[in-house]
Amino acid sequence: MGAPIVVVDYHKGNLLSVVRGLAEVGGEAQISDDPEVIRGAAGIVLPGVGSFEDAMSYMNESGQADAVCEAVGRGVPFLGICLGLQLLFERGDERTDGKLHGPSDPERWVSGLGILPGSATRLRSGRLKVPHVGWDQVHLTANGRACPLLRGVPEGANVYFTHSYALDDDVEAADVTTRTHYVRSFASAVWRGNVYGVQFHPEKSSACGLRILTNFVDIVRGEAK
Structure with a gap:
């Protein structure tokens, strides 16, 4: 494989479980916060730790955001996990201040990597518990049944979630590979070209x-x- 898979470290949590999961299936992976190492990776994993605004602030200031986008643009395989999935998209409304901003509030949105079109927003429910934590099902779309990342994954498979x-709904339907129904129906996995993302944690599933x-x-x- 040459260069390793790089698990991007944006200094917001423990990434060893992702590295161990990749190693368990025979992958060569390393953790790095260095944009040049990210650019030279054979594959990139953007893990799911921290908040949208915190993660994007660090990635922008460190040069990681540009490195990821350049590598993806060259066709390097990319996997976003949990928050790493959400950061793929144009914008998110998870702010560092923790406030829930209204739909018309100009302070609502934080810009993401913008690799895929769409938004990540807060799950809101007066009946079901948020955050959504535990095992839940993923339902394959037609795109999902053709997706190389989901080869061998059955319809209705149970995987582990922890997210708020x-x-x-502004995510393009053609990019969605699985949906999960909790509070609302949301895209729990996506795929476009060399870009893959999952809302759940495969390393815990x-x-x-x-x-x-x-x-x-x-x-x-x-x-x-």
């Missing part, structure tokens, strides 16, 4: 999660069927 924000990580390693190696 999710992709909104038992055999199904390891299948997904195996598939990503195969994609990086050019062995995906």
Whole structure:
């Protein structure tokens, strides 16, 4: 495979579980916060720790955001996990101040990487508990049934979630590979070209999660069927 898979470190949490998951399925992975290392990666994993605004502030200031976008633009396989999925999109409303801003509030939005069109917004419910934590189902779309990352993942598979924000309805339907129904129906996985993202944590999702990580390693190696 040459260069390793790089797990991007934006200084917001423990990333070792992702590295261990990739290693368990035979992937060579390393953690790095260095934009030049990210640019030279064989594959990139953007993990799910911290808040949207905090993560984007660090990635922009450090040069990581530009490095990720340049690598993705060259066709380097990319996997966003949880918050890493949300950061792929144009904007999110998770602010550092923790306030819930109204739809017309100019302070509502934080710009994301903008690799895919759409928004990540707060899950709101007076009946169901938020954050959404625990095992839940993913339902495959037609795009999902063709997605190399989801090869061998059955319809209705149970995976592990922990999040308070999710992709909104302005995400393009053609990019959605799975949907999950909690508070609202939201895109829980996406795919466009060399870009993949999952709202759940494959490194915490038992055999199904390891299948997904195996598939990503195969994609990086050019062995995906």
